[in-house]
Amino acid sequence: MSKPVLSCRDLTFRYQKEDVFRQLSFAIQPGEAVLLMGPSGCGKSSLAYCLAGLYPAYAGTLSGEILLEGKPLENYPLAQRARGVSILFQNPDDQFCMDRVDHEILFALENINYPGDLRARTRELLALVGLEDVEHHLIHTLSGGMKQKLALATALATEAKLLILDEPFANLDPGSCADLSVKLAQLNRQGLSLFVVDHRPDYWLPFLSRILLMDKTGNLLPESVFPEELQAHRELFRERGLFVDDSWLEGQSPAPLPQPEESMVQAKDLRLLQGKTTVAEHLSFDFPRGGITALVGRNGSGKTTLLTCLAGAGRCKGSLKVNGAAGLVFQNPRFQFLSLTVEDEVLTTLRALEPKAEEQALRQKARALLEEFDLLAWRKHSPYELSQGQQRRLALLAMLAGNRPLLLLDEPTYAQDERATQFIMELLRRRIDQGLTAVIATHDLALARCFANRIYLLEDGRMQLLSPEQLDQYAEERSHASCAL
Structure with a gap:
């Protein structure tokens, strides 16, 4: 069996005086696409930040072990770690370092000492996410969805073996979601491993390896749920208040407007x-x-x-x-x-x-x-x-x-x-x-x-x-x- 691209054992993270999650253990194999689901506020994003090496460097205390290709994550120099694991934040505004779209990607490429044509690679990444028309725009003028696409392009710039995606479709219109899911599926088939935090499984199901479920206290369900088993586990998802599909909308209709209309x-x-x-x-x-x-x-x-x-x-x-x-x-x-x-x-x-x-x-x-x-x-x-x-x-x-x-x-x-x-x-x-x-x-x-x-x-x-x-x-x-x- 091949070595996991990333694994963690007995991982416990505490923010201030409270445990966010305790003694989590799991591994992500090369080429897997793993989806993490759980109620709002249960610690999914905190786990993602830990796996990317941002916590405890910037907040909280962490115990346990995180291995990137068999080596402790903290032992990697920053540039080398970025080539191993990259992250897309849930809120892209927290991620940007530069003022302009192309500068943001160029900054990421320079930090990993990209050996090729920086400008050509920048344009290639922008085309991948459909932002080629705003290459020279100021980031603060972009819509929330366009910022999300730019953050994804920047995360991909590092050419990491594992990409952590925290609610990557949250600000995107349905067409952009479908388009990017196709492109992420292609990258996954080419060997990119994915660890995804999302409240909805829809766009991931065609190429998803398995689903990890976290409860409201930060505990992981011992066994993964596989895509073909999703409908059979519908009650399990419902108990945790999680989406399987849009079936909760059945029977819903708009409330009548007051009469006469104003x-x-x-x-x-x-x-x-x-x-x-x-x-x-x-x-x-x-x-x-x-x-x-x-x-x-x-x-x-x-x-x-x-x-x-x-x-x-x-x-x-x-x-x-x-x-x-x-x-x-x-x-x-x-x-x-x-x-x-x-x-x-x-x-x-x-x-x-x-x-x-x-x-x-x-x-x-x-x-x-x-x-x-x-x-x-x-x-x-x-x-x-x-x-x-x-x-x-x-x-x-x-x-x-x-x-x-x-x-x-x-x-x-x-x-x-x-x-x-x-x-x-x-x-x-x-x-x-x-x-x-x-x-x-x-x-x-x-x-x-x-x-x-x-x-x-x-x-x-x-x-x-x-x-x-x-x-x-x-x-x-x-x-x-x-x-x-």
């Missing part, structure tokens, strides 16, 4: 701007009061820019009328936290909403909300210590506590397990019954079809109202690449 947002001949660049123009639309309006479209099409304009924080020209105060939950919730603890983040909103209320009453209300969102145990922690999924729930909670009539959500369910996704959508539906209007930008087309009263496609600089049948056709067209496997 407008919450009206736009005519609107032009969206990012700096001096026009993102989209000649947009005319009418979002109804109450219910959910969904925005769908490819990465970089302008969905986030539009939400920012609706919140009054973006640049646009033309006629735009928003009938009520709006709250915005960012695609990257870390950009909107204001406080040092989870509890204070909620209290900041409550104090602004009820300036004359007694502090004890506000604290009781904050803790009740945190318990409802399954965040009470983290109330004394920094928001930045939470997992990406937990941060998203906290940002949503803080904005809902503000009691604004219009809530704008940028990818509200990404990085969430099935249980948390269902909770978020049921919570939105309850608040909508109480008078809330929600506008969500999402790449989850199945979710949009089942929950949204109106679905708008923003793509190629234009905006189009889609019927459910047109959305189905759009979804089929964008996912055709997955059949290439």
Whole structure:
């Protein structure tokens, strides 16, 4: 039997005074594609950082053994380790070192002393992920999905034997997911080993070797689940609140709009701007009061820019009328936290909403909300210590506590397990019954079809109202690449 590309034995990681996971042991064989699944906040990303050598160098304490091709990981010089194992972060903004797209990849190539033509290799990697048209763009001007693609290209630049991918499809549209899964499958067939952290198995199943399951306390199930056994283990996944497919959406349909219908947002001949660049123009639309309006479209099409304009924080020209105060939950919730603890983040909103209320009453209300969102145990922690999924729930909670009539959500369910996704959508539906209007930008087309009263496609600089049948056709067209496997 060949030597594992990476193995760990009795691995225990502690952050501050709490164990994140204890005594984990497993191995990844050359050419395997291994998927790690588990509830939000159970320690999946922390494990990925440990396997890449980032922890405990930058946080926490680690005991046990990690071997890269039979040699302790800590014994590798950094440049040599990068050729052995590379990682794509769940949040690509945490990964970038440079200001420009091509500079980011060139930086990675220079750090491994790449022997070939640096510029030619940079263009090759950008073409691989579909970013050849933004080679010289500033990274901060990219959409979340485009940043995700750039982070993948940078991780691939090291030519590592093992690539660790933490929620690599979280910010990507369905077409990009299908396209990149095909390319990752090709790289895997050529010998690249993959260790993937993801809440959804869909795009991995055609070439997946096996699935590791982690429970909410950080323990691994003793036996792997193989792709052909997935349906037989459906109950096991359901008990842990994990996705198998979209079957949880069966029977879901949009809540009826209040009658008579009224407008919450009206736009005519609107032009969206990012700096001096026009993102989209000649947009005319009418979002109804109450219910959910969904925005769908490819990465970089302008969905986030539009939400920012609706919140009054973006640049646009033309006629735009928003009938009520709006709250915005960012695609990257870390950009909107204001406080040092989870509890204070909620209290900041409550104090602004009820300036004359007694502090004890506000604290009781904050803790009740945190318990409802399954965040009470983290109330004394920094928001930045939470997992990406937990941060998203906290940002949503803080904005809902503000009691604004219009809530704008940028990818509200990404990085969430099935249980948390269902909770978020049921919570939105309850608040909508109480008078809330929600506008969500999402790449989850199945979710949009089942929950949204109106679905708008923003793509190629234009905006189009889609019927459910047109959305189905759009979804089929964008996912055709997955059949290439």
